[in-house]
Amino acid sequence: MRLSVIGSLLSGLLLLPSANSVGEPFETAIVSKSAQGGQSVKLESQTASSESKLGEIKSLIQAAIKDSPQPFSGSVILLTEGKPLLELQKGEGINQDSRFVMASLSKQITATLVLQALDAGKLDLNQTLNHYLFGDLDAESKALKAIDANANAGALNPNRYDERITLHQLLNHTSGVASLGQPNRFVPSSQFEYSNLGYSLLGQVLEKVNHQSFTEQVAQFAARYQLNGLSAEQGSLEAIQAKVPSLAVGLQESEVIAPSELVIDEALLPAGGLIASPATYAAFQQQLHAGKLLSPESYQRMTTAYIELPFLWPNMRYGYGIRINKDNDIVEYSHTGYVSGYMSMTLHYPEYNLDLVMLENLSLNLNDRNRVFELHNQIRQIIRSQLLLTTLSLHKV
Structure with a gap:
């Protein structure tokens, strides 16, 4: 990895491991990289560096949300080795138990059911x-x-x-x-x-x-893998909230911010209508990438980069219900989502066992797509930049 390449990425904050394997702890993954070429790094230095960068990621994400010029309402969870490092909620009535329509993050669950x-x-x-x-x-x-x-x-x-x-x-x-x-x-x-x-x-x-409705299959899937905040519900948001009081009512930005008129029907469910809390989706993601949901062969199929796709983030390819990027030797599995009243993003870095899930109950006006995904883009940039900095600093030890 050339220093000039890293420097150019960091200056602007720009943006497989083997299938079915659990991501290494943050410091262990960095050690394996830094140890190449016969270099030795003390464990104390490794741990201190990794903890420092994780703390930096947490602080920078908090600041990005606090200082965002765009309105934000939602919940974010950042995990390392499956343990929450950051749990942040912002917006009226939003708390740790709040659930959201996941938009296109639903596709990853549908793809998992197909592969099962x-x-x-x-x-x-x-x-x-x-x-x-x-x-x-x-x-x-x-x-x-x-x-x-x-x-x-x-x-x-x-x-x-x-x-x-x-x-x-x-x-x-x-x-x-x-x-x-x-x-x-x-x-x-x-x-x-x-x-x-x-x-x-x-x-x-x-x-x-x-031989079973999609709704019933999601319910069984949630029960089998203890994903208690995951469900498939149909109807207007008002009707769904009567059954699921923890559902954050979606807000749509147009001329003003007003309640969304989204109606979830049978067709929307597999593509963008499933409901979950960030912690529940993170638990699903952890099990998926730890090899608990699919055979090694099916996991490999899901995470194979089949085709390049045009997207706000460069060099993205698509697997099954998952976006894949490997710039600067950092493997990243991701997805974003948007429906009226809700936006979402998930990021998974298997080499660092680092996950972020971001669910929002406010969808910004699509007249400016760059603005809509500006905060998502910034948070992704923060994580990738700190991972690059960590790798670079440990190469120098």
Whole structure:
């Protein structure tokens, strides 16, 4: 890692380990890096340096939220080795027990449920969407497809999706899926296009193969892994809060800040409608990356960088329900989310066993996307910069 590269990143605060492995403690991960080349670092120095940088991350995140020029209402948890280092709440009625609509962080749970079904032998990721939703083609259509697969692959059928779409493509947003009976948006696997519809359809596939509603599957998943703050609820926010009093009512910024009129329906749940507290989502994330939810093979599938995607953060690639970045040899798994009334971000650094979960009940006006995600971007920059500084300082010892 060239000093000039690190210096340029730090001056502007710019922005795998083996699959299924628990991230190393913060100081141990740094030691393994610094010990390369025959250097020796005393344990006392390692621990002091890591604790100093963790404290710095905590302080800088607190200051960033306090001094943010944008309004903020929500809850943040920062964990090292699964233990909370920072728990911060801000906003009317927000406390440690508050739960939030997770927006697109829901996709990571949906992807996990799909991969658990794969591990159980219930589905094949290379099989088509239509196979699971509608069964095999009738004999006549099969014959036509066999005669000229290329000519018929994208043929329009008002009762089916594009015949080429597979579960793999839905998971990594390369399917190009359009509404039922409509022409596909592009040739599957030819490009990345973020698709909430794709994850809604994965929810339908799960209902078919598990013979159970998506809501029931989430409830069982939460009970099995002791994720007590996770649930799938449908209806208006007012109706949901009557059942889940700890749900923070979503606020939407437009001309003024007013209650969101979000309605969570069956289609939204797998793509962006699940509800959790930050601590609950962090517990899910810890178990996922510790190898407790998926087979090693499925975890590897989830964290494989399949395709590059355009995003506010550079050099991002997508796996299954997860964004992946490896700039400057720092492995980062992340996702963000936005629905009316709620925003979210999760960050996981496996080499340092460091996690951040940020759930908000105020969605900023989408007229300026850079402003909407400015605080998320700043917090990510803080963490990455301190990790780079720690690595650099220990290389010098």
